[in-house]
Amino acid sequence: MGDDASMRRFIGRDLVLGECPARACVELRGDPDDASFVRAVRTVTDLPLPLDPGRSAAGLLASILWLGPDRWLVCSDTQAGSDLAASLRAALAAIACAVVDVGAARIVYAVGGSNARAVLAKGCSLDLHERKFPLGHCAQTLLAKAPVLVHLSGAEPTFEIHVARSLRDYAWAWLRAAASEYAAEADDA
């Protein structure tokens, strides 16, 4: 983005908020009962298509998040969005499905640390308890007034919040306000 290209970051008590680098994301639509579809996705991503709500699959090349019964988000840190889309499209050419590049449509904020759940609970009605929202889980919901995709991932479990690019400022302002309670004492409020 031309405006505020600097990555946003905030560190508080047991809390880290940050903006993630852009990543390739493709929205994939298709019929999960169609074995050829599932197989084709696997050949490109080396991952099984998660078929259960809220589940995701992560691998070296990509990760796949369940979005709906016929809808997934395929993300990759290692490929460009258009390449990812192109390889999926090529593999799925003969199958009735849709591959749509949506990488530029979203901003991903990461919320980590032991206060992460408390910060998110200020605007998110999901039960984020670790038994109810375990590592690898993902869900679409609302964070305050922003539609978001929440995904708990990483070696040091971090909530990734995907939000529409146009709401980048809103979501950040909201996260900062929600986090201000955990500001390190010397920090501004």
Next chain:
Amino acid sequence: MLAIIAAPAAGSIDLNRYSIFALARNALSRHENWPRAWRSPEPRRSYDVVIVGGGGHGLATAYYLAREHGIRNVAVLERGLIGLGNSGRNTTIVRSNYLWDASAHLYEHSLRLWEQLAGTLNFNVMFSQRGVLNLAHNPHDLRELARRVNANRLNGIDSEIVSTAQVKRLAPALDCDPRARYPVLGASLQRRGGTARHDALVWGYARAADAAGVDIIQNCEVTAIRQKDRRVVGVETTRGVIDASKVGVVVAGHASVLAAMAEIRLPIESHPLQALVSEPIKPVLDTVVMSNAVHVYVSQSDKGELVVGAGIDPYTSYSQRGSFPVIEATVSALVALFPSFGRLKLMRQWAGIVDVCPDASPIISKTPVRGLYFNCGWGTGGFKATPGSGHVFAHTIARDEPHPLATPFALERFTTGALVDEHGAAAVAH
């Protein structure tokens, strides 16, 4: 016309008339001798007209039937207590600045009746013409307000556009900072609009209708509508069968339930509409402020509470309760418009069941069943219409033909497509 009909029933003229003198006289007897405001009669076997629903509209209909059409053998049948439906739970905004001619004429008719109503009924309905502001927050709002104000003026309705500075003067607590998230770019103002005391409207009509001979029968739920060859012959109630060759149904949120009893289907959905009051405070707001874009409307009652109205809940319900997110949205909107109200407190919240029509306009109509009339669909905005609605509905029933002002609001419009789409005016409930 209306002044003449103010006289209460013969025989009781002086003793029962309310006035400061009556208060003083009764003070001497420690107020032991005030009569009942309305009788509590046993239902008779038959009436000329049965009105189903003891809300403001039903009682007003009965009153005008008796006073203007000489039909006094009338019963108002109320399922529970009179005035505890929407008439008893609305935010009391009265105005007539509607967009389309048909609505403008109907609501203006009503507003003119309001202006005389305390005298007509000999009951202080506390009609307070303190002005109603509709705020504009963006160019689109401004355009729509201008269109409506111009139309109002040509329809003989007082209405004007006021600037942000004028708005600030009328409602100093409003945040008029141009940097506000929803800046106030101006407003429309109807000075003759305002608020009234909702209970007083119901009790005033009840007392006056009773004095004119109408039987008000509470705790009497209509459970069936009797008909013969598609002609109404009476109703069944929890207090027995009552015969009548004309039945007027005015049950707001329950319209579909009554319609089903007569095998009629209506284009109505019943939704919760919520409202809330703050704790009472000294005067801070002297007009009514409404905003479509942020979805809130507020006035201050004479007792001091801020009376705040919300948008309708999205789903249908008959339970007079709404959902909390609507309260959150409404209260956030209130605080956004009036940041200094933040430390005031919510004292009570409640909901009514509003009868919503696809075009946000009422139904005042004959039905496929002869002698059966429906008056419903007032949705979020029928309190203000109570006198006018009762007046034209009484005419429709008495003459078995729609009052000219009611003609556009017949059920046929859903077949022909000639809707009276007031969504613009009613995008926010009121």
Next chain:
Amino acid sequence: MLRIACPWCGARDETEFGYGGEAHVALPADAAQLSDAAWAEYLFMRSNPKGRHRERWVHTHGCRRWFNVVRDTTTERIFAVYLAGSPPAQLPDEPA
């Protein structure tokens, strides 16, 4: 605030959903042939019952799927949730 069990995502707050009115009001196959009255019936007339209501909801802020719900409009109790396109859910205590 309602808690609605999306058939896919599970129980979520009402705020994530959109309400779609009465269920099983199907688009008439032969709209062009219908009388104005029959068309009005389809377009506008609703049963709006006091009691059990079969209605449509969509998980707007979740999986975006439409589905049907049986809810009591006097208590807000939800009796059943079933997929869009399936026939009206029959409850055990209801006459078929």
Next chain:
Amino acid sequence: MSQPKRTDAGGRIDRLRVLRFQFDGRRYQGYCGDTLASALLANDVHLTARSFKYHRPRGILALGAEEPNALVQLEQGAYTEPNVRATQIELYDGLIAHSQNRWPALGFDLGALNDTFSPLLPAGFYYKTFMWPASMWLRYEKAIRRMAGLGRAPCLPDPDRYDRMHAHCDVLVVGAGPAGLSAALSAARSGARVILADEQTEAGGQLLWERYDIDGHPAMAWVASVMAELAAAPEVRILARTLVSGYYDHNFVVACQRFDSPRSSAHAPRQRLWKIRAREVVLATGAVERALVFPDNDRPGIMLAGAVRGYLNRFGVTAGSRVVIATVGDDGYRTALDLASAGVAIAAVLDLRVRAAGFLPQQARARGIEVLTGQRIVATGGRMRVSAVRVQPFAGGTIREIACDLVAMSGGWIPTVHLFSQARGRLRFDARAGAFVPGEAMQPVRCAGSVQAAWLLHEALAQGFAAGGAAAQACGLEPARALELPQVSEPEATAADVALAHRGERASRRKQFVDFQADVTLADVGLAAREGYDAIEHLKRYTTAGMGVDQGKMGNANVVALLADARGEAAGTIGMSTFRPPYQPVSFSAIAGMDAGELFDPVRRTPMHEWHRRHGAVFEDAGQWKRACYYPRAGETLHASVQRECLAVRRGVGMLDASTLGKIDIQGPDAAEFLERIYCNPVRSLAPGRCRYGLMLKQDGMVFDDGVIARLAETHFLLTTTTGGAARVAAWLEEWLQTEWPMLKTYCTPVTEQYAQVAVSGPHSVELLAPLCSVDIRAMPFMSVRTGYVAGIGARIFRLSFAGGLGYEIAVPADRGYELWTTLMGAGERFDIAPYGTEAMHVLRAEKGFIIVGQETDGTVSPIDLGLDRLVRSDKFFIGQRSLARPDARRADRRQLVGLLTENPHEVLAEGTQLVAAPCTLARVAAEPVPMLGYVTSSYFSPSCGRSIALALVEAGVARIGQTLHAPLATRCVKVTLTAPRFVGDSDEVLHG
């Protein structure tokens, strides 16, 4: 000296931490742990308020939430808060409070004249007077309003921070008294996720001030051990200072937590609203004491007996030095005994019952306290403070006057069933308790303790343990093993005869208050009943009983009982008025939480927003979007800027940020068939690579949205929608696809956010773009689309223009939008390129007669009305088709889109101006309605035409083209001529004017 009424020892206060505070300008001291009320009482201050209607002097009556009198204005300036109960304000150093509803002073209040005139002011007096003359009501009302209300609203925005927090649990326990604590404990020991909420600063409930032993130790030791265990349990959350205010459907419970004094720290919120979804709820909300109804029962110094005991035991405050206790049960004797132990003189215990033979009365007598039975209070004395009571046997006989400075009244207890009732639970009248108690529950909720009229401590503990365990079990958890009920020693006490609470002296002419908050008296209840307002809900509204700040917590029970008496019916048959949230008032700011200020509603910005801002754009709100409206150069007005921007487009080249347009990607073998049904115009015939303008109708045949349909490939489309319609249209498509046509294999994906879109318009657009594009854009036919690169960025290039004339729209991934924009601006310098905003765009499209949905349409306009019937195909099915065949849609006199030219070319009509047949003005409100023929939807000064132009919807407008109509303005009328709705032709030639 300071704190004259403080005992030497005892209470849960920290005597080492002295706090200074002010009330009505006077300075006082209290201790940490005090409430404002306890600190005032410690300073022997009873008079704290004036009553709502009669402005009678009022003192502190109660201990907590039920306090009806002692409402104060806390703090000043932006921090001020009206109507706060002194009994619930935790004292802090520097606290400032003022009394309310008095002028000029609490001690001397002119409003008290109302009390003098009160014979004229019975319940509902205002309905009977002020009717004449009608025009005077506004004046009367003004005076009435000034008298009414209590405290004052702040004049400044609330400076504090608030937030809301969602929480989920297995078992929510409300109330941390003995019942709630044992419930939380047993649930926690089963492994449940528990939330325990109590509005008080400390757990313990009544144990904070009652003198019980549990397991042989003072009860608070048990409380401390339970709290320690709960605090250590990983799945338990303890919320102190948290008022549970609302119980909604599906076990959704709202609670408000207070963090500290009104001046909160910079970081922490002042209050937090908890939104709790509980699988099971246990209500252990306790009970509040009932007042007695007797003449002048509202004088300062007349208090609830439990409260008097509470102030003594919890705060070390003796509220009086010579006390009369009036009671209808044994509980009052507890107060007598505790006070006596603290060395306070007990003038007498007045027991309204005929017999008082229980353990506690015996103890009192044994201590030499005089006990009078079968007597009631017939009068009280004292103005600002009670000085004496007169008592008389019920049977009649001599009246005796007893001097005192404190009356402690004990009328039995009222279970706090509010939340249970809010949860739709049915209430049941418990004749033994003389009160309503929880009956059948309608949600997963259980009750325990005195909320169920279980008055004994061991019952409260047992019920709590049982309820907590059962709740955990209902969540599928194993019941905790080895739960042992603690042992309690408590004296037996006979239940109160609550019917006596309101059966005092009926004949007195003095006021006997039943609802202190709303100033409702026994006489008011009688009057309402006589006048026919004799159902509880009517009586409530007629007298306002229960409608005050306390919502009748204390008063309603007596109101109901008195009404039953008046109707000659048994108590309990009358019912209760509806309990509604909140249980206690909650601040609006807490409910709004963080949704305030700039976060009230999200602002959406395009990828190029920063550029616009830096280049001086003035923005306008379009839904949540900020759109650049125009780009004034130094000194330029809106008008000048827009004219310049328009000319740049017509003569050179201009650039518009069109990123906010909705965009939806449609793919699948049936995509064409699907869109064929969605749009009223044909879609299937569109060739790949081509675009078409499309209109969508609602089912009622009225225009819903419009945009461009681009066919990218045989089975791949891209639609644009209006900015405001993006989400609506996407939802609309999904709805049809999923619910009506699931057999159509089509996938819709909203991609509005994925693409930044730039409209490059004007004759030089091609020269500007061609060198930057990887495809030959000159070869692109009008309304076509190609994929390629623009300035090295992967892009879709559309040849189309909403401004009319030559133009292209370039869409690139949003993260490259800024780069594209700046590159094009740079390349455009050669052509004197100008950025243009939405305002210029509106002028340009109006010149060409293009509509804007939402401006030319309002949900009542059909495509035929817009003159777009040529688009509508009759040989296929599409949504809205059938409705266009209804009689009203076919009427010849429908309003139709036309152009307007004013007589004076410099006259720009305001949008929204109405049109009429004969000249008139708006100056005076017309006596007779003037028929309106239509109105102006769009109106601008067109630089291309060199004159004003307008679009309008006019009755049978097409047939009237060429005719003249009139546009009434405030003081004059403008003549307009109807034209076709198009002012500039295909090759930019001016068509009319």
